[in-house]
Amino acid sequence: MKKKILIRIGSLRHGGAEKVLINFLKNLPEDKYEIDLLINLYTGMYIKEVPSWVNLYYLLKGEMITTNKPHEIPVKIFRVLYQKMFLWFPWLLYRFVLKNKKYDVEIGAIHGMYREILSSPQSNSKKIIWIQNDIFNLKEYTPEVIKQFFKFDKILVISNKLKEEMQKVAEDRKQRQAVIQIFNPIDKNDTLRKANVQIDDYPFSNTIPTFITIGTVYPQKGYDRLLDVHKKLIDEGLKHQIIIIGDGFDFENIYTKLNDLNLMKTVKMLGFRDNPYPYLKKADFYIMSSRHEGFPTIIAEALILNKPIVSTDVSGIKDLLQNGKLGMITPNSEAGIYEGMKKMLTNLELADQYRKEIASAELPFVLEKSVAHLQEIIDNV
Missing domain, CATH: 3.40.50.2000 (Glycogen Phosphorylase B;)
Structure with missing residues (x-):
């Protein structure tokens, strides 16, 4: 039966x-x-x-x-x-x-x-x-x-x-x-297959370090504080770029803030993409600036694509990143995001270390x- x-x-x-x-x-x-x-x-x-x-x-x-x-x-x-x-x-x-x-x-x-x-x-x-x-x-x-x-x-x-x-x-x-x-x-094979699709609208050249973040544009995702951190790092001379993929009711607010901070050249908001994985594959790092999460599925997918990760300390992240072994877990604050991104940009060996750890890890999901x-x-x- x-x-x-x-x-x-x-x-x-x-x-x-x-x-x-x-x-x-x-x-x-x-x-x-x-x-x-x-x-x-x-x-x-x-x-x-x-x-x-x-x-x-x-x-x-x-x-x-x-x-x-x-x-x-x-x-x-x-x-x-x-x-x-x-x-x-x-x-x-x-x-x-x-x-x-x-x-x-x-x-x-x-x-x-x-x-x-x-x-x-x-x-x-x-x-x-x-x-x-x-x-x-x-x-x-x-x-x-x-x-x-x-x-x-x-x-x-x-x-x-x-x-x-x-x-x-x-x-x-x-x-x-x-x-x-x-x-x-998480379907690893499906993620890898989708990541291999060719795209012709990737917004940046690969000469400057690029962070990507993917998710519905809600206040919980913390994109407002991500833009503030990005501006601060740019003003300090740390060149980098950010791609934001997703839509949601906060999209206009974040887009307005991006313009107000004069970040149009270094931050691109691509809106919703039904297949964000080729963009994730091409980017250098994944950044999660969320105020809270449940189980951030996208982090699991970033691990499958062997991306060094900077994430705020939200629910599920310690399980996914094995208490910081597979990626950087920062305090859940603007200062935490700033320190994490700065470390990733100034210590190139750190990103390589994370890639090696991810490649040899047994993923629980x-x-x-x-x-x-x-x-x-x-x-x-």
Whole structure:
């Protein structure tokens, strides 16, 4: 008998959690599970990558709205209310969208879906939530909200730091044992294949050291402080360039700051790229200036492409960089980013040392290991 599983996520647009879910689905055995994937908004680059044997359901169709333009507000309001209706009256969802199907396991593939899974009218199904960000750094996750997570049978977390934080607030041994750290599965061969695609719009020549950073342009990514650090280093005579790949609601603010600081020649904002890996491959270093993260998938991919990394001390980074052996972990501040970038630019032997360490390291986020661990959790829940 195949195990019947419902998985829920907001959309399948470009993002770490969405990519992880797709990697997971692509590598699960079709003969073992019957999977229904329910997305709130049918949109995103990963829709086309959902395996054909997975049943795909959705609540709404259309593009993601990330701005507050007047003509978009009514659409946003409608979408929120429509989704809330299924949260308030979940039986409607299970009867009319999911056709009264019974599930053995229900999974929230991202922490933001915890209410949706907990509201399920199917009390006999096992419930799993996957925490894909450092919720202890997100305002909406108050201590009362975090307690709700312990209603799940299993709580998957993507870093050792998150596991420790969750276990600290657990009330008993059973709750502590429900928290399981699992490395997000990264497809090494896929990353290498995509990195080898030819591009003709790389914005810089390779004569000057180039840092690259990739991610949605949100305040959490710290691109504002990265620009301030870049300006300071340039003013000190340390020549280097920065490429920022990604879009998001903070794009205009960062672009304006870039112009105000007169950095148009040394910083290029390329916007969203569905394949950022050739740019990553051509750059010299990866820089992560984030204020907080969950499991920064892009760092794992930078390691696969053997890039020296400078990263702020965010959740998951010590696991990924093996406590600083595979890359530089700086204090989570503007001063920390400054010191890290300066060291990388002034000590060329340091970058070579990191490349050697990365090349000989056994990376823990290998696809097969992660998928096997996930299967074990689902089978034994």
